[in-house]
Amino acid sequence: MTISVPDHPQRSPLGRRRILGWLYQGLLVAGLALIAYVAIGNLYANLAARGLKLGFDFLWQEAGFEIAFHLIPYTASDNYWRVFLIGITNTLLVTVLAIAASTVLGFAIGIAQLSSNWTVSRAARIYVEVVRNLPQLLHILIWYNVALRALPAPRAAHSIxxxxxxxxxxxxxxxxxxxxxxxxxxxILLALILALVLFRNLTSYAERTGRTVNAWLPAFAVLVALPALAIVLSGAQVSFSVPHLRGFNFVGGWVIVPEVVALVLAMAIYNAAFIGELVRASIESVNKGQREASAAIGFGWWQTLRFIVIPQAVRVLLPPLSNQYLNILKGSSLAVAIGYPDLVGVFTGISINQTGRAIEIVAMTMGVYLAISLLIGALINLFNRMTRIVER
Incomplete structure (x- = not known):
């Protein structure tokens, strides 16, 4: 009997599919690269036809305009790079404050919706339905033009x-x-982060060991001692002042401009309605039998919520909550409606009009929003890993 053996073994169907898959992916990447090449070529050709060119040399040119509110020193003689930094810091300020305020208010609203008190639960429900169905821009305009602009002039200011x-x-x-x-x-920012980490570690240690640990005092000590140590070691001049009226305005202390107050209040109240719904849904996702079991062993309402319900609900809450935080960041760009100098207002707005570098400025603005969004997502993912259930 003669057995013939083929010179080349036939490829299996799985191997052929894998080769075809790599081929299709290669063709897709090549097609996208060709489209990008053509688009960039057209861009440079159009810019050259108008006598323009791409570059970031404008960042070191004098800006020549004032900015009403800034966290870092600035004058009209500074360059556009300083304007860019001011836009970032102003955007981060309202974003961080709005995220913190909306989270606290949202948790309160979400828990209130599940209250056994009919008045409290109905009031929270009405709040959610009314607030989230109005545009965020309208909230900002109402707080700025109706609430804050109705306050008296400095000479007749309300004193606290x-x-x-x-x-x-x-x-x-x-x-x-x-x-x-x-x-x-x-x-202060570093001290706040360290204080929160210390408080969490001490609280977790107390829960694991059953010992009584005062987590508040060490966290507060870190919050006070670290900024004081930084000031002493750097030799910075620090003074404490109370605002007082001089002429037609106040001097001394800190001033929170109406634009910041309006933005933070409006964004916090608006986004708290959505966060409240997320909190309510995540709490209701926890099995009712666990609440009944905790009540059977003598846990009160707050203990059940603190130790049983919320730790499990947080794992359901975090993914949609991160999306809501990203909406707060992107919604801060509405600040231009009331003249707050955020990144979009002073950089993508005024700077484009003065320099004509639309492509560079828009690209930088997009990069900042993308970087902050990725940072928020990374922090949420980190917290999610810290609170996950470890299975054996």
């Missing part, structure tokens, strides 16, 4: 204990002044 004042030019509060505000802000 002769220490803080409410006027149509802003909220004036006692505060620290220093010749190195950047260092002070950075040290």
């Amino acid at each position: 204990g002769d220490a803080a004042y409410l006027s149509n030019r802003g909220i004036y509060i006692p505060g620290l002044t220093t010749d190195r505000p950047g260092l002070l802000a950075l040290s």
